Amino acid sequence: MPGARVSQGERVTLRTVEEEDRAFIQRGSANPEIRIPIGNPVRSRSELGDVAQKEDGNQLLVCLDEAAAGPGAPAEDETTPVGWVGVDDVSYRRPDLAYWLVPEVHGEGYGREMLSLTIEYTFRTYDHPAVGAIVYEFNDASRGVLESLGFEEEGRIRRDRFIDGEYVDTVQYGLLREEWWE
Template sequence: MPGARITSGERVTLRTVESEDVSFLQRASANPEIRYPLGNPLRNREQIDVSDEKGTDQFLVCLDEDDAGPGRPDEDDVTRIGQVSVSDADWKRPELGYWFVPDVHGGGYGTESVSLVVEYVFREYDTPAVGAGAYDCNDASRGLLESLGFTEEGRRRKFMFVDGEYRDMVQYGLLRREWRERA
């Protein structure tokens, strides 16, 4: 059963990640359509421990039915569609990470979810900027960041071996001032 509601947008709800969500996270991370663009290794249930992500704020992205309350809703009242995380927010520039199940790609759920998390970061942390990275071959992720006002700040060449070849990591940043000017 997903956890408590943190915030909601027009279509998505961000909820706390609970131990019951590990099977969803594991299935999704094993999906090549998600894992390859992220460059993530396969992990088993024991390696996906929601309590072990120190210094990371994790959000389960859900589509809630009308009956879903702010607390721990019934399993039938929510549909899990992805995860957004914020790492290192308490001691350096926060870094976003996100993924969504392939069934919702292109539907705008990512833009709405990441936007809610950017707003959360600037509300909860005294930071002048937030960052995110995307592989040069991940046009959808780069487009999402750019649509929210993120600016390309640099490139880590041949950063990681992903899906059969070394890929560049494109680093993005968004200043608090830029985010507020957009609103």
């Protein structure tokens, strides 16, 4: 069950991840429609570790809240988790964003709103000049949403990862703080 509200947009709410959310995160990250585009191996619930804690960043659930959902932990029928977002490496370099949404909500604009809220949260919480994200070359939807938010392609590692039977390029994106606030 998602925890306290961290940030809220028009349709999407970012909430803290609680231990009870382990099953949702494991189901989502094991789904081939999510796992293959983000390049993650299948992990069991126990391999996920303590989903509520992250040593060097934050994990947030992406939720669709009902009007009655308050800022604290909502009742089960007041929110629906539809994705996950991570903010990694905050203590020693610029934060990297990682994210996914369940396939049932792809193409509905939730990704753009989720990332906008995450970028705002990250720049308000951490004193870094930029945020980054890594995307695989074939993930046009993810690349499109990053570019629509002002991210610039900063580099490419050719044939970096073996995903779904072939080597693919990794594309690094970045967004400077001043570019975001403009």
